[in-house]
Amino acid sequence: MIFGIPYSDVAFLAVALLAAGAATGLLAGVFGVGGGAVVVPALYELFRAVGVPDEVRMPLCVGTSLAVIIPTSIRSFNAHRAKGKVDMSVLRQWAIPVVAGVILGSLVARYAPADLFKGVFVAVAGISAVRLLFARDSWRFGTEMPTGPIMTLYGLVIGLLSALMGIGGGQLSNLFMTFYGRPIHQAVATSSGLGVLISIPGAIGYLYAGWPKAAAYPDVAALQFPLAVGYVSLIGFALFVPTSIWTAPIGARFAHTLSKRRLEVAFGIFLLLVCVRFLWSLIVG
Template sequence: MPPVSEIILFASLLIAAGAVAGILAGLFGVGGGAILVPVFYQVYGLVGVDDAVRTHVAVGTSLAIIVPTSIRSFNAHRKRGAVDMKILKDWAIWLPLGTILASAIAAYISGAALRTIFAVLSLLIALRMFLNRESWRFGDQMPGGFLNAVAGAGIGLFSGLMGVGGGVLSNLWMTLWGRTVHQSVATSSGVGVLISIPGLIGYAWAGWGEAGLPPFSTGFINWITVLLVIPVTLMTAPVGVRLAHAMSRRQLEVGFGLFLVAVSARFFYSLL
């Protein structure tokens, strides 16, 4: 058993991460996973979690924590009338399907591969946020049919591999089709609900019986982390929602971009 000082440090870091993640969930329409995954990766390393499963546990546990955080954020945005429910209904099958595929892939790829996916996607999306122009649109109406299905499944797939609630990618997709950033943020909180629940189930299955898992884990879900972090994220998510509605479109874009650059840099550094 680790020394008491290490346990206290572990708990303190997780609680701090939960507070930041909750604010980000409301502010950017993400489930908080983009901050939780790199923080969990670092904290698990401090307490000696096996490198072979460390990234997987960080991603899977992040998705588990996103479940209540996304629900809380979604309800707060919906009360303000900012959520486009039609988009969520159109993606109700495709988002979970992509997330389940992600968990199946995660069962076979390395932690370094997961971190690379996370870093590259974060950087690309950050660049889009910094260089955004009003003219950069595919159209003024969200597509339906096959393209809509591919978009939903793709968002679920890559979000599941990153351990995020889908806000990162769905924000990008919706703004390219003429949605305002505020409406995209609000609707993305609902995307997080559709991704995180199948993600929790999938990562629990994907890591079942793996060696080197931390204590009290079901597959790649660590329940100690879940129990410590969820209460904090639930308390702080409404703070982020209030901040989001007080900021301009450009402020949200630049803030989101800076945040993603920092996350990407951290994971690229971990690959050295």
């Protein structure tokens, strides 16, 4: 027994997390993403396999994903900023509303049913998939980024949805910025700063949101301290990050053998498959 948890449960969870981290890093490297679009589905299947109840499985995946994003988003932001690629004016406009949206999302997570998280993921991932598979360069909201209340609203929505999905905000902010004519490389660089603003308060919020759940599910090892605190799996964070970092370059090297369009189609299909999986769980329970 480790802290009252059977060795077999801890060993299985550890091995499964290492394998899931490796698979996630590979996919993240291939598709050029590092957030919850890959992490959350992988964790969802893993936590299902180790017996985490459906009522708390999705928020545990989301909270853990936000924690996993912290080190990678900080590293990414520093690298992009050093190259002068980050549009700091956009980041400053979004900073306060994005954090406010994350805080709101964390409060919602404390009381929301599991189906809400799946529904949000399906909606946003589905829109992203449609854009990847069918969008044209001519699809635009305008030629210049908006200012004032519209930007504040965008920031609030990005923060809220990212906190409920467990992503670093890149999918959403890239969508907005490219639809206003910003180059994709600038959009990606600026989005890396949002990852920092979203992941840190988001992970803290999920610690708070899931705090009482360990006592409510005493037989679920994956929710018990020191394996987890609230809706953040500590063992997941500790084991997921190293193997995902190790395999991501392998996926990236493979990605360079594919055309941009093939990567877009591959990632779009991947997101659609995730949507189908979560829709199925919504229908059959």
